[in-house]
Amino acid sequence: MGPVRDLIVAAIYDQARQIADQVVRRRGAEHDIDWKIDGIVTSKVFGYPLMLGLLGFIFWLTISGANYPSQLLSNLLFGFQDRLTAVCQWLNVPAWLHGVLVLGLYRGLAWVVSVMLPPMAIFFPLFTFLEDLGYLPRVAFNLDRLFKRAGAHGKQVLTMCMGFGCNAAGVTACRIIESPRERLIAVLTNNFVPCNGRFPLLITMSMVMLGAWAGHANSISAALCVAGAVVLGVLVTLFVSWFLSQTLLKGVPSTFTLELPAYRWPKIGTLLIRSVLDRTLFVLFRAVVVAAPAGALIWILANVHIGESSIIGHLGGRLQGFGHLLGLDGYIILAFLLGLPANELVIPILIMSYLSEGVMLELDSLEALRSLLVANGWTWLTALNMILFSLLHFPCGTTLLTIRKETQSTKWTLLAALLPTGVAIVVCFLVAQVVRLFGLV
Amino acid sequence: MKGLAVDARGVFAKLNPAHSDGVIALAGNPNTGKSTVFNGLTGLNQHTGNWPGKTVVLAKGNYRYKSKLITLVDLPGTYSLLANSADEQVARDFICFGKPDATVVVVDATCLERNLNLALQVMEMTPKVILCVNLIDEAKRKKIEIDCPKLAELLGVPVVPTAAREKVGLDKLKEAIHQMVFAHQQTRPRPVRYNQEIEAAVAKIQPELEPYLRGKIDARWVALRLLDGDTTIITEIKKYLRVENVEKAPREQGELKVVKCYK
Amino acid sequence: MGDPEMTLACLPIGHRAQVVKVGAEGLTRNRLLDLGLVPSTVVEAVRKSPAGDPVAYKIRGAIIALRSEESRLVTVRPLA
Known part of the structure; x- marks a missing residue:
């Protein structure tokens, strides 16, 4: 395409300017409020600290705000379980059916709702607020240099932000990256951003780890811990992106242009309605649809005995050696595997597997959970590696299906599952060995 | 979401x-x-x-x-x-x-x-x-x-x-x-005027295109695209006009094609 | 108009310049043109990202960030 294109584009822009000059009257200052805000949020001094601070602040609000409603919901839902049991007894429902329906299906459901709903109901509106405000392109602007170094596209940051809500959505959002090479990098690494389904696990494990073994757990230290996990996820994203752009996905960075739109104060009412309806309830609904049958299935696995032990016991035993190498145990590995349909399920599955081994506990508080875990041989290393494994392991089933759809390739989908899993195994293995070598646990 | x-x-x-x-x-x-x-x-x-x-x-x-x-x-x-x-x-x-x-x-x-x-x-x-x-x-x-x-x-x-x-x-x-x-309200969009050479070339190409486009697509616009060397539009127009000869459903066909881009 | 020409990447923050030509080719060139970087457009370097690159420019009313790889391809004449 030659100079004709130049002349055509120039002529159109020229006419646009002539028309605009005749109809637009400006009485405002040259530099508006946006200019001042950008001076702060993208400055050398405040740019990065502000981003990290905001991240930490959002997690803190989420964790401390979700604490009480979670407790309340849990009491309510588990209280209702007793009613259900009473009804079952009154109706002479056989024990196995009561087990599948109430102890399996209902319990799984109650856990997912009480653990997931409150943090989501706080996190999503906060995040949507930043999104609608126009802050996210500034984050991309601030971080682009790092992504350029990694051979990736600056807009990958935007797709990662979507990943916070749901990695499947993040993968779909990768369409905004034009270059196929950079889009693939973004698709393959989106999983390193912890999605909403993994937040409850990260939060719970942070509380467990800090509380039991560092001596103090409060919402501030837990928020720092989760923010740390997210920063680690970003670093791994950069590293893996760099690795991919040096090996499988070699190439030159494509054109990068990013508009920094005007800030717009979001309409809070619309924002709340939309983030609750479109995001919170949608994600919760998906989790519940998966959690309820999975809860029933896991109960069956945990309660059907072959010989001495339950099916879960057998499977967990098989995986024990491998789990131990990674600083985890067989049941945790099994929980991650069985949790493939949805990450939300990992903790409920784990608890059910531990409970099936005979320890019966009222799991209505974090303290009770902690005792259960300690009774099953947990140390702070287990909790830490649980965080790392959850952050780095294979994407959930929905995300993998989305990757298949977006890339139209089984090969890349397979890589999208194996690559993070490999990273997770290597990282957990190294951490476990180092910690044990120095006798820290 | x-x-x-x-x-x-x-x-x-x-x-x-x-x-x-x-x-x-x-x-x-x-x-x-x-x-x-x-x-x-x-x-x-x-x-x-x-x-x-x-x-x-x-x-x-x-x-x-x-x-x-x-x-x-x-x-x-x-x-x-x-x-x-x-x-x-x-x-x-x-x-x-x-x-x-x-x-x-x-x-x-x-x-x-x-x-x-x-x-x-x-x-x-x-x-x-x-x-x-x-x-x-x-x-x-x-x-x-x-x-x-x-x-x-x-x-x-x-x-x-x-x-x-x-x-x-x-x-x-x-x-x-x-x-x-x-109400079929008529508009009179004021076209962008280009420099003499471009306008002269358009004046030459446009009448030649019109019989092929049969008023389905704006001939001046196609002429401009040909001048700036956009090859994608030529293949798309070929596809579009052939499709239209076979079936009289321009809208559906157009939509179908657009949707296909995402499949 | 005896001002020396330079690339957009060299334009100091807070300064304005007029586009002389876009040296890129192919897709990159079209991209830059579509953003309004056509000859005689006035561009202002607004701010650098914390790491120094990309740089945000005010181009025909919008703030657009460009990496130095792209801004290097645009020749401008600084305005006083």
């Missing part, structure tokens, strides 16, 4: 009533509040974040106005229609081959000059254009005034100021669409 929106669109694509009374395309730069206009008109809940390149699939929605069922197609937000990217090509192809009954170009009142670029490009392709000057509330806050009647006169197409977030002006927009589609 996104997954839901995509599903909803899939359902819409299937349910999209062939008996819709009119199909309207919604074009605009990124960050013009185009999706807010879309939501405001259709009530379909679609996420509208404040970042560029967000609408990556075609969203469709319906609304009823004066007992007419209108289908609205939300095109990807682009700076241009010169088809440098998949998004731009989709938007261009829909306007060109999807034959919408009208195209609403949403522009940002605080940044009119930049946005008019796209509007002028659309006006080269079809005369059935309505300019929606959105974010007038933002402009007011920034002390920017826009003389909409004058703008309508200079462009030769209807201009409707809106503040979609506050639901201001949307009824007027619906009325303008209604007028264009059902």
Whole structure:
């Protein structure tokens, strides 16, 4: 395409300017409020600290705000379980059916709702607020240099932000990256951003780890811990992106242009309605649809005995050696595997597997959970590696299906599952060995 | 969220009533509040974040106005229609081959000059254009005034100021669409004039193209694309015209093709 | 008009310049043109990202960030 294109584009822009000059009257200052805000949020001094601070602040609000409603919901839902049991007894429902329906299906459901709903109901509106405000392109602007170094596209940051809500959505959002090479990098690494389904696990494990073994757990230290996990996820994203752009996905960075739109104060009412309806309830609904049958299935696995032990016991035993190498145990590995349909399920599955081994506990508080875990041989290393494994392991089933759809390739989908899993195994293995070598646990 | 929106669109694509009374395309730069206009008109809940390149699939929605069922197609937000990217090509192809009954170009009142670029490009392709000057509330806050009647006169197409977030002006927009589609209101878009050489070349090529295009596609526009060396448009036009010979369903075919881009 | 020409990448923050020509080719060139970087357009370097690159420019009313790889391809004449 030659100079004709130049002349055509120039002529159109020229006419646009002539028309605009005749109809637009400006009485405002040259530099508006946006200019001042950008001076702060993208400055050398405040740019990065502000981003990290905001991240930490959002997690803190989420964790401390979700604490009480979670407790309340849990009491309510588990209280209702007793009613259900009473009804079952009154109706002479056989024990196995009561087990599948109430102890399996209902319990799984109650856990997912009480653990997931409150943090989501706080996190999503906060995040949507930043999104609608126009802050996210500034984050991309601030971080682009790092992504350029990694051979990736600056807009990958935007797709990662979507990943916070749901990695499947993040993968779909990768369409905004034009270059196929950079889009693939973004698709393959989106999983390193912890999605909403993994937040409850990260939060719970942070509380467990800090509380039991560092001596103090409060919402501030837990928020720092989760923010740390997210920063680690970003670093791994950069590293893996760099690795991919040096090996499988070699190439030159494509054109990068990013508009920094005007800030717009979001309409809070619309924002709340939309983030609750479109995001919170949608994600919760998906989790519940998966959690309820999975809860029933896991109960069956945990309660059907072959010989001495339950099916879960057998499977967990098989995986024990491998789990131990990674600083985890067989049941945790099994929980991650069985949790493939949805990450939300990992903790409920784990608890059910531990409970099936005979320890019966009222799991209505974090303290009770902690005792259960300690009774099953947990140390702070287990909790830490649980965080790392959850952050780095294979994407959930929905995300993998989305990757298949977006890339139209089984090969890349397979890589999208194996690559993070490999990273997770290597990282957990190294951490476990180092910690044990120095006798820290 | 996104997954839901995509599903909803899939359902819409299937349910999209062939008996819709009119199909309207919604074009605009990124960050013009185009999706807010879309939501405001259709009530379909679609996420509208404040970042560029967000609408990556075609969203469709319906609304009823004066007992007419209108289908609205939300095109990807682009700076241009010169088809440098998949998004731009989709938007261009829909306007060109999807034959919408009208195209609403949403522009940002605080940044009119930049946005008019796209509007002028659309006006080269079809005369059935309505300019929606959105974010007038933002402009007011920034002390920017826009003389909409004058703008309508200079462009030769209807201009409707809106503040979609506050639901201001949307009824007027619906009325303008209604007028264009059902009252067959004529517009007189003022074409962009290029330099002598280009105009001379266009004058030469345009009459030669007309017999082939048979008034289905604007010949001046195609001539310009040929001059700037856009090869994609030639293949698309070939496909389109052949398809049209076989079946007399230009709109469906155009849509089908656009949808196919995403499969 | 005796001002020396330079690339857009060299334009100091807070300064304005007029586009002389876009040296890029192919897709990159079209991209830059579509953003309004056509000859005679006035561009202002608004701010650097914390790491120094990309740089945000005010181009025809919008703030657009460009990496130095792209801005290096645009020749401008600084305005006083």
